[in-house]
Amino acid sequence: MTKIIADEKLIDEFLERGVEAIYPSKEAFxxxxxxxxxxxxxxxxxxxxxxxHVGHAMxxxxxxxxxxxxxxxxxxxxxxxxxxGDPDKDTTRKMLTDEEIENNMSSWKxxxxxxxxxxxxxxxxxxxxxxWLSKLKLNDLIQLMSNITVQRMLERDMFERxxxxxxxxxxxxFIYPLMQGxxxxxxxxxxxxxxxxxxxxxxxxxxxxKSYLGKxxxxxxNKMMDAPDGxxxxxxxxxxxxxxxxxxxxxxxxxxxxxxxxxxGFELLTDVSMEEIEKMKLAMEKGENPMIxxxxxxxxxxxxxxGEKAAEVAQKHFEQVISKKELPMDISEIKVFIGxxxxxxxxxxxxxxxxxxxxxxxxxxGVKIDNEAIYDxxxxxxxxxxxxxxxxxxxxxxxxxxxx
RNA sequence: GGGUCGGUGGCGGAGUGGUCAAUCGCAGCUGACUGUAAAUCAGCCGAUUUCGGUCUACGGGGGUUCGAAUCCCUCCCGGCCCA
Numbered sequence: 001m002t003k004i005i006a007d008e009k010l011i012d013e014f015l016e017r018g019v020e021a022i023y024p025s026k027e028a029f030x031x032x033x034x035x036x037x038x039x040x041x042x043x044x045x046x047x048x049x050x051x052x053h054v055g056h057a058m059x060x061x062x063x064x065x066x067x068x069x070x071x072x073x074x075x076x077x078x079x080x081x082x083x084x085g086d087p088d089k090d091t092t093r094k095m096l097t098d099e100e101i102e103n104n105m106s107s108w109k110x111x112x113x114x115x116x117x118x119x120x121x122x123x124x125x126x127x128x129x130x131x132w133l134s135k136l137k138l139n140d141l142i143q144l145m146s147n148i149t150v151q152r153m154l155e156r157d158m159f160e161r162x163x164x165x166x167x168x169x170x171x172x173x174f175i176y177p178l179m180q181g182x183x184x185x186x187x188x189x190x191x192x193x194x195x196x197x198x199x200x201x202x203x204x205x206x207x208x209x210k211s212y213l214g215k216x217x218x219x220x221x222n223k224m225m226d227a228p229d230g231x232x233x234x235x236x237x238x239x240x241x242x243x244x245x246x247x248x249x250x251x252x253x254x255x256x257x258x259x260x261x262x263x264x265g266f267e268l269l270t271d272v273s274m275e276e277i278e279k280m281k282l283a284m285e286k287g288e289n290p291m292i293x294x295x296x297x298x299x300x301x302x303x304x305x306x307g308e309k310a311a312e313v314a315q316k317h318f319e320q321v322i323s324k325k326e327l328p329m330d331i332s333e334i335k336v337f338i339g340x341x342x343x344x345x346x347x348x349x350x351x352x353x354x355x356x357x358x359x360x361x362x363x364x365x366g367v368k369i370d371n372e373a374i375y376d377x378x379x380x381x382x383x384x385x386x387x388x389x390x391x392x393x394x395x396x397x398x399x400x401x402x403x404x
Numbered sequence: 405g406g407g408u409c410g411g412u413g414g415c416g417g418a419g420u421g422g423u424c425a426a427u428c429g430c431a432g433c434u435g436a437c438u439g440u441a442a443a444u445c446a447g448c449c450g451a452u453u454u455c456g457g458u459c460u461a462c463g464g465g466g467g468u469u470c471g472a473a474u475c476c477c478u479c480c481c482g483g484c485c486c487a
Contacts, residue, residue, distance in 0.1 A: 166483050228441085229431080239431090249441095256441045291439040298440095322441065357433075360448060364434040393434070394441070 002122045004070040006034050014065045014220075018058050018268045020196045023203065023219040029191070032218065033069070041066050042074035043193040044129070044183060046082040046235075047104035048096065052111045053240030054250075054269050054301060055233040058222045059193045061304075063124065064116045073124045074187060075112055077105050080133040081180060086201070087158055087173040093236075104235075111243040114305050132186040133179055144178050147211055148204060153177075156200045181205030184217055191218040197232075225268045228256040247306045251314035252322070252395070254298035259290040262297055270300035321395060331389060333401045342367070342379040351392045366393050369400075 011033050015026050022029050032039065043059045045052065052060075060075070067073045079101050085093030096104075109118060109126055116124045136144075153174050154160065162169050177200060184192055184205045192202050202219045209217040227233040233240035241253045257265060262284075266277045280293050295315065303311040320326045334349045343358040345351075346367070352358035358367075358377070365373045368391040386402040 168482060231431090237431095252441050254441095258442050259440095261442095289439060291442090294440070294442085318440085323439085353433090354451065355453090356451065357449085361434065364448065366434045 002038065002070045002072075004036050004038055005068070006036070007069065010065050010069060014062060017274075018062075018223050020221040020223045021199075021219075022221075023206065024216070029218045029220075032190070038071055039066070039190040040072045040074065040188065041191040041193065042076050042127075042184075042187060042189050044076040044078045044081070044180065045108070046078035046086060047101050047108070048082050048085065048093070049235030049238060050104045050107075051235060051238060051240065051242035051244055052108060053227075053233050053235070053242045054305070055195070055225050055240060056112075057115055057243060057305060058225070058268055059195070060112055060115045062193055062220065062222070067116055067122055067124055070122060072122075073116070074189070075109075075116065075118075075124050075126050076183060076187075077108060077126070077128045078180070078183075079105060079128045080130040081176065081183075084172055084176050084179065086176050086180075087156075087169070107244060114243060127187070129179070129183050129186075133182065136182070141175075141178075144182060144208070145175070147208055148178065150174075152204075177201040177204040178208070181208040184209050185212045188213060189217060190215075191220065193220045193222065195224050196221045197224065223264075223268055225264065226261060228253050228261075230258070241301065243305055247302050247310035247314035248317045248328075250302045250305065251298045251311070251318050254301050255294060255318065255322075257294065257297075259294065262290060262294050265297045265301065270297065270304055272296075272300055327389065328397055331397045331399045334390075334398045335403050336381050336385070336400050338382050338402060338404060339380050342374065342381060343377055345381060345390075346392065349398060351390075351396055351398070361392060367391070 011030060014033075015022065015030060019026075041063065043063060045056060063073045063075065082096055082101050082104075085096070087093070112118075118124050118126055154163070156177075159169055159173075180198075180201045181204045185208055189209075192205060194202055199219075199221050202221070206217045206219060209215060225233060227237075227239040228241070229239050231237065231239060241250050245253070254265070263277060263281055266272050266280070267274070280296075284290055284293060295318075298318075299311045299315050302314050306314075317328055321328045334345065336345055342362070343352075343355050346358040346361070347353075347355055352361055361367050362374055362377045365375065367374050369385065370388045371391070381400065381402070383402055385400050388400050390398045390400060392398075
């Protein structure tokens with residue numbers, strides 16, 4: 001039996017940092033954590049896209065704290081719920097095929113494994129809800145549905161909005177929260193963690209657990225971090241800073257946050273203490289260059305996922321390539337046949353999405369060889385271009401390797 | 405089931421017989437600038453081309469016409485109202 005640790009500092013962090021709310025209350029859950037009882041906690045992730053992002057990392061790190069405290073933690077993949085799709089703001093989600101789902105989740109264990117431990121003395125359990133949801137019979141479903149009213153369903157703000165806008169809502173979308181709630185019943189959990197967008201679903205789950213198991217499920221909702229483009233970070237849109245991104249990419253994406261996001265980025269995505277964040281806030285108000293702090297934020301974000309070394313390398317890469325416009329350290333090679341058209345080379349190596357796109361980039365001075373813009377889209381590459389560096393846009397570099 | 409309105413590019417949304425590969429906004433791309441892959445500004449933004457064109461595309465199919473996203477028929481799908 002794993003020993004339960006009641007480390008008040010860790011508990012405080014779990015209850016406060018990046019937390020929007022805890023239901024029924026923070027104090028109630030603190031008591032629970034201090035009681036010595038071993039709790040079962042989970043967060044679910046639907047494989048609607050291949051990438052987990054730093055927004056998910058918030059929840060995953062929270063799970064990590066509970067793992068450290070000795071509780072039983074479950075990382076649940078919603079492979080069955082993903083089929084139905086959590087209702088979206090303005091559209092019905094498309095239903096995914098088994099294959100898409102498998103693809104999307106194929107590396108999740110690895111991605112999440114950067115933050116929590118799936119092995120060791122108190123391993124995080126990796127589960128899929130296919131295990132129980134696929135076994136539900138119509139009878140079970142009817143019983144499940146009888147627990148909740150249509151009125152309650154319609155309260156969900158996105159449904160309300162879609163009704164007002166005249167956007168269709170399909171009946172199966174109502175089943176989603178019930179399926180998610182049933183996960184908690186099947187696993188008999190004591191707590192669920194999720195973003196504020198999951199509040200409704202998680203609270204429905206609270207009712208279900210009360211009714212099926214007669215116990216209380218606590219709910220922790222996380223604040224949500226915007227994506228660098230200012231929209232919601234989303235698996236489906238793919239606009240987030242992804243856990244599978246290279247450190248360099250993560251750093252760059254983090255740098256593209258607008259200045260207003262710096263402080264919340266520190267709070268939600270890094271371990272930097274709240275006191276320090278407050279100091280930075282004052283410094284910026286006094287007129288210090290926000291760029292300095294944004295770089296630190298980017299560094300800390302990379303550090304938390306990829307480690308200190310990778311963060312240092314990423315920062316150097318950014319300063320060298322973006323700030324100073326120098327060549328990066330590592331440049332991957334591409335094979336080029338003698339006499340091959342530059343346009344074809346760009347397309348073949350995914351530096352352009354089509355020949356027309358390649359031509360446009362060339363026309364606009366976006367393609368350089370050894371730092372010299374090429375404007376001739378009919379250019380053929382030959383031996384003279386061996387070992388030269390092609391640069392496309394601001395940050396794609398390739399070394400030419402001529403082959404016969 | 406009846407009535408009515410509608411289905412346009414990754415998304416939102418104009419266009420109602422020719423100058424429509426389709427106004428515009430968002431997203432994306434390239435450049436300039438900078439403190440950044442921020443903001444701002446400029447350009448680009450279906451594919452293919454021997455750069456003359458050619459092909460595919462406005463829910464699907466068929467038709468009218470020299471010519472259709474635009475008109476007609478039919479089918480499919482959705483919103484709203486009524487039952």
